[in-house]
Amino acid sequence: MATVAFIGLGVMGYPMAGYLKTKGGHDVRVYNRTTAKAEKWAAEFGGTACALPSEAATGADFVFTCVGNDDDLRAVTLGANGALDGMKEGAILIDNTTASAEVARELAEACAKKGCGFLDAPVSGGQAGAENGVLTVMVGGDEATFAKAQPVIDAYARMVGLMGPVGSGQLTKMINQICIAGLVQGLSEGIHFAKKAGLDIEKVVEVISKGAAGSWQMENRHKTMNAGEYEHGFAIDWMRKDLDIVLNEAKRNGATLPVTALVDQFYADVQAMGGNRWDTSALLARLEK
């Protein structure tokens, strides 16, 4: 059993921290910007709610973060009363936020100066993956740090892969988002077409999901898309943040991403419809407008 801190109890962090306690059996201390959420978590899982990231990190062997974007991450780690203020020598910071590869390298350097380890460890599998403890975790860092952290990460994951040096986890997550962007638009167009054709969506999906068109998005999202329900899941604001990271990285490495850039603009349209916190499958709502 280790002492673990978890910072950021959102859609993903709340259940992930829960698995570190229930499945991992660790002593878990949590911090959240809205204190009531941390207190709710502590009452539900039996851990400790802390008032500051530095307080949660004090004495912890592993410190997890899962916040919104690069700036949020800097605030809870490098900022005043941030996690690094509390971390002891030898502790490991594991960042589950989807962020840039640059901020990963920045944090690795700051951790090294304190004698701490760092892994960038963004996740995939959505809200359902977090709630069921079956996330895919793509990790950047060195092998020795990874070997120490993997058994702890395992508590909320079914696949954990070391992808290369620091930043490689975030680069892999960028590929994940590139693959998803065009796919969700395709799925939206398929369901839109099926409705116009007067077909039974459930029946269509039951059949084609077992063929070459099947996907996580199709399995997990077709029912809510068909019902026009989008108040759950992975927020469009976060997807636009991710696609911005992707498109900036592509400028640096010379990759050509025409569909990703187009779908990013489709998401801007959905934001203009008031869909900032809607699930990314709301691309269908744009077609039905």
Ligand SMILES: NC(=O)c1ccc[n+]([C@@H]2O[C@H](COP(=O)([O-])OP(=O)(O)OC[C@H]3O[C@@H](n4cnc5c(N)ncnc54)[C@H](O)[C@@H]3O)[C@@H](O)[C@H]2O)c1
């Ligand atoms: N929701 C998904 O399906 C999903 C899937 C994979 C990856 N992600 C990524 O995981 C991260 C978290 O996503 P989420 O859906 O849980 O988001 P969320 O908005 O539900 O939660 C974000 C959490 O971060 C905290 N936070 C943000 N900025 C902060 C700051 N400056 N100081 C303190 N706390 C701060 C918020 O209070 C909240 O608890 C994002 O980077 C997202 O892109 C989300």
Ligand SMILES: O=C(O)[C@H](O)CO
């Ligand atoms: O992979 C996922 O879970 C979604 O794309 C959110 O990042």
